[in-house]
Amino acid sequence: MDILHNLGLGFWVAVSPVNILYCVVGVLVGTLVGVLPGIGPLATLAMLLPITFTLPASSALIMLAGIYYGSQYGGSTASILVNIPGESASVVTCLDGYAMARQGRAGPALGIAALGSFFAGCVATCVIALFAPPLSEIALKFGQADYFSLMVLGLVGAVVLAHGSLMKAIGMVLLGLILGLAGTDLYTGVQRFTFGVPEMADGFGFVGLAMGLFGIAEIISNLEVNGACDVLATKVGKLLPTGEDLKASFKPVLRGTVLGSILGILPGGGAILSSFASYALEKRLAKDPSRFGRGAIEGVAGPESANNAGAQTSFIPLLTLGIPSNAVMAVMVGAMMIHGIPPGPRVMTAQPELFWGLIASMWIGNLLLVVLNLPLIGIWIRLLTVPYRFLFSAILLFCCIGAYSMSNSTFDVILTAGFGVLGYVFRKLDCEPAPLLLGFVLGPMMEESFRRAMLLSHGDPIVFFTRPISLGLLMTAVVLLALVIFPALQRKRGEAFREEKY
Amino acid sequence: MMRIGIRHGKDFFSGLILVSFGGITVLESLRYEMGSAARMQAGYFPCILGGILSLLGLTLVFRSFVIRGEPVKALAYRPLIMVTASVIAFAFLLESWGLIIATMALVFLCSLGRREFRLGEVFLLYICLIVLSTGLFVFGLGVTLKITP
Numbered sequence: 001m002d003i004l005h006n007l008g009l010g011f012w013v014a015v016s017p018v019n020i021l022y023c024v025v026g027v028l029v030g031t032l033v034g035v036l037p038g039i040g041p042l043a044t045l046a047m048l049l050p051i052t053f054t055l056p057a058s059s060a061l062i063m064l065a066g067i068y069y070g071s072q073y074g075g076s077t078a079s080i081l082v083n084i085p086g087e088s089a090s091v092v093t094c095l096d097g098y099a100m101a102r103q104g105r106a107g108p109a110l111g112i113a114a115l116g117s118f119f120a121g122c123v124a125t126c127v128i129a130l131f132a133p134p135l136s137e138i139a140l141k142f143g144q145a146d147y148f149s150l151m152v153l154g155l156v157g158a159v160v161l162a163h164g165s166l167m168k169a170i171g172m173v174l175l176g177l178i179l180g181l182a183g184t185d186l187y188t189g190v191q192r193f194t195f196g197v198p199e200m201a202d203g204f205g206f207v208g209l210a211m212g213l214f215g216i217a218e219i220i221s222n223l224e225v226n227g228a229c230d231v232l233a234t235k236v237g238k239l240l241p242t243g244e245d246l247k248a249s250f251k252p253v254l255r256g257t258v259l260g261s262i263l264g265i266l267p268g269g270g271a272i273l274s275s276f277a278s279y280a281l282e283k284r285l286a287k288d289p290s291r292f293g294r295g296a297i298e299g300v301a302g303p304e305s306a307n308n309a310g311a312q313t314s315f316i317p318l319l320t321l322g323i324p325s326n327a328v329m330a331v332m333v334g335a336m337m338i339h340g341i342p343p344g345p346r347v348m349t350a351q352p353e354l355f356w357g358l359i360a361s362m363w364i365g366n367l368l369l370v371v372l373n374l375p376l377i378g379i380w381i382r383l384l385t386v387p388y389r390f391l392f393s394a395i396l397l398f399c400c401i402g403a404y405s406m407s408n409s410t411f412d413v414i415l416t417a418g419f420g421v422l423g424y425v426f427r428k429l430d431c432e433p434a435p436l437l438l439g440f441v442l443g444p445m446m447e448e449s450f451r452r453a454m455l456l457s458h459g460d461p462i463v464f465f466t467r468p469i470s471l472g473l474l475m476t477a478v479v480l481l482a483l484v485i486f487p488a489l490q491r492k493r494g495e496a497f498r499e500e501k502y
Numbered sequence: 503m504m505r506i507g508i509r510h511g512k513d514f515f516s517g518l519i520l521v522s523f524g525g526i527t528v529l530e531s532l533r534y535e536m537g538s539a540a541r542m543q544a545g546y547f548p549c550i551l552g553g554i555l556s557l558l559g560l561t562l563v564f565r566s567f568v569i570r571g572e573p574v575k576a577l578a579y580r581p582l583i584m585v586t587a588s589v590i591a592f593a594f595l596l597e598s599w600g601l602i603i604a605t606m607a608l609v610f611l612c613s614l615g616r617r618e619f620r621l622g623e624v625f626l627l628y629i630c631l632i633v634l635s636t637g638l639f640v641f642g643l644g645v646t647l648k649i650t651p
Binding site: 050165167168170171174175177178181185187188190192193216219220223224389390392393394396397398399400401404405408410413414416417420421424425426428429430431447450451454455457458459460461 | 513519520523527530531534535540541543544547548551552554555558559561562565574577578581582586588589590592593594596605608609613615616623631634635639645647
C-alpha cells in the first residue's frame with residue numbers, strides 16, 4: 001500500500017540521528033516552555049525561527065513541531081501542580097487537575113495526562129497520515145477563486161474563535177493583511193508602505209512582528225502584573241494511576257482524541273479549542289457533573305487527550321492546503337518560507353521526505369515525551385519555582401538577538417520594539433494579536449489569488465460565487481459568522497472563554 | 503448641552519487606532535496606480551482593505567458612545583518604557599559596541615522595569631546571560647555577532 005511506503009520513507013527520515021536529536025531538543029524545549037508560565041509556545045517558536053535558518057528544512061520543522069505539542073505536555077504539569085496554566089490550552093486542566101493535586105492525587109493526574117496525550121498523539125498521527133493525501137488531491141483541484149475563498153474561511157474561523165469582540169478581531173485580521181502587503185509588490189515591482197526606508201523593501205519581517213507582538217508585549221504585560229507565583233509545590237508521589245482511574249479515563253480519552261482530531265483541522269482550531277470543548281463534553285456526559293471542578297479525573301483525561309490531538313491535526317490544513325489554521329501554524333508557514341518551501345498541496349509530492357518525515361517525527365516525539373517526561377518530572381517541578389524576574393531578561397535578550405540575526409539589521413530590532421509597544425497597547429484594549437499574525441501571513445497570498453482570480457474572470461467578482469468550491473467555502477464562512485453573531489451562542493462562547501485570561 | 507460621554511473606552515481607542523491605520527493605508531495606496539478590477543495594480547487591494555478597516559474603526563468609535571463597557575486600565579508606563587528602551591538601546595549599541603555592552607544595557611534597563619531592582623542580582627543575571635548567549639548564539643549556532651567593542 002502506498003501509505004506504508006510513505007510512512008516507511010517518513011520513519012527513515014525521522015530516525016536519522018540528526019532528526020532524532022532535533023526532535024528531542026524540540027520536545028524538551030516545548031515541555032520547558034509549557035511548564036514555565038509567562039512564556040508560551042507561540043513566542044518560543046518565533047524566537048527560535050532565526051536559529052532554524054541554518055538547519056535543513058525537515059529538521060527545522062521537526063523541532064518546531066516538537067515544541068508545539070511538547071508544550072501541551074508541559075502546560076498540564078504546571079496546571080496540575082500549581083494551578084497556573086503554563087500555556088493557554090492547559091487552562092481547563094487547572095480545574096480538576098489542581099483539585100486532584102490538593103487531594104494528594106497529583107501523581108495519577110500527571111500520569112493520566114501523559115498517557116492520554118500519548119494515545120491521542122498516536123491516533124492523531126494516523127489521522128494525518130490517512131487524511132492528508134486525499135485532502136492534498138482535492139486541494140490540487142482548487143482554482144484561484146477557490147483558494148481565495150479558502151483563505152477567507154480560514155481568517156473567519158480565526159476570528160470566530162478569537163476571544164473578545166468580533167469586530168475588533170476582524171479589524172486585527174485586516175490590519176494584519178495590510179501589514180503583510182508592505183514591501184515590494186512582486187507583481188508590479190512597486191514599493192508599498194516603505195516610506196522611503198530601504199530596509200523595508202522586503203516588508204515587515206515575520207520574526208520581528210511575531211516576537212514583538214507576542215514575546216515583548218507579553219513581557220511588558222507580565223511585568224505590569226508583577227505576579228508572585230506562589231508555588232505550592234505539592235508532593236507528587238506515585239505517578240501511576242490506579243486501575244479505577246484507568247477505567248474512568250478510558251472513554252474520556254477516546255472522546256477527547258476524536259474531538260481534538262476533528263476540531264484541530266478546522267480553521268481557527270487547534271489545541272485550545274479542543275481542550276475547552278472536551279471539558280464541556282465530559283461535563284455534559286458525566287453521570288454526576290457536580291464532581292467536575294473537584295477532582296474528576298475525566299476532567300483531566302479528556303482535555304489532555306483533546307489538546308494533544310488538536311495540536312497535531314492542526315498541521316493538516318498547513319501541510320495539505322498550505323493554509324495555517326491558527327497562529328502557531330502561521331509561524332510554521334513562516335518557517336517553511338524561510339527555508340524556501342512555499343506551503344501548499346504540492347509540498348506532499350515535491351518534498352515527500354519533509355512531509356512524511358514530519359508526520360513520523362510526531363509519533364516519535366510523543367513517545368519521547370512519555371518516556372522522558374515521566375522520569376524528569378522532578379526537574380520540571382523544580383523549574384516551576386524559578387522566579388519570573390530571571391526569565392524575562394533572558395527572553396528579551398533572545399528575542400533581540402533573534403530579530404537582529406535574521407538579516408543582521410538593527411532596523412529589524414527597532415521594528416520589533418515598535419511591534420512590542422503596539423502589541424501591548426492592543427492587549428490593553430482587548431484586541432487579540434493572533435488574528436493579526438494570521439492575516440499577516442495570508443496577506444500576500446490572498447492578494448495574489450484575488451488578482452489572479454479577477455484576471456481570469458476579466459474583472460468579474462461573481463466568479464467567487466459561481467465556482468462551486470468557492471461558493472461552498474464562502475457559505476461556510478457566513479454560517480460561522482452567523483453562529484457567532486446569534487446571541488445565544490455568543491453567551492456560550494463567552495462562557496467557554498470566561499476562564500481564559502492568558 | 504447634552505454631554506456625550508465615551509462609554510466604552512476600549513472600543514473607542516481601538517476604533518481610533520484602526521481608523522488611523524485604515525486611513526493611512528487608503529491615503530498611501532491612492533499614491534500608487536490602481537489599475538482595473540481585471541488588472542489590479544499596486545494600490546487596488548490595499549485600498550479596499552484600508553477602506554473596510556476604516557469603516558470598521560468608525561463603527562467601533564460610534565459604538566463606544568452607545569454601548570457600555572469597561573474603561574481602559576491605565577498603561578503601565580514603567581515596564582512599557584523600560585522594556586522598549588532596553589530593546590532600542592540594544593539595537594543601537596550592538597553594531598558599534600558589541601554584544602557585551604549591548605546586553606548590559608538591555609539587562610539593566612529592562613530590570614528597571616520592575617518595581618524591585620536589586621543590583622547584585624541583576625549583575626549576576628547579566629553575567630549568566632552574556633555567557634549563555636555568547637556560547638549559544640555565537641559559538642553554538644554560528645550567528646555573526648560583534649562581541650567586544
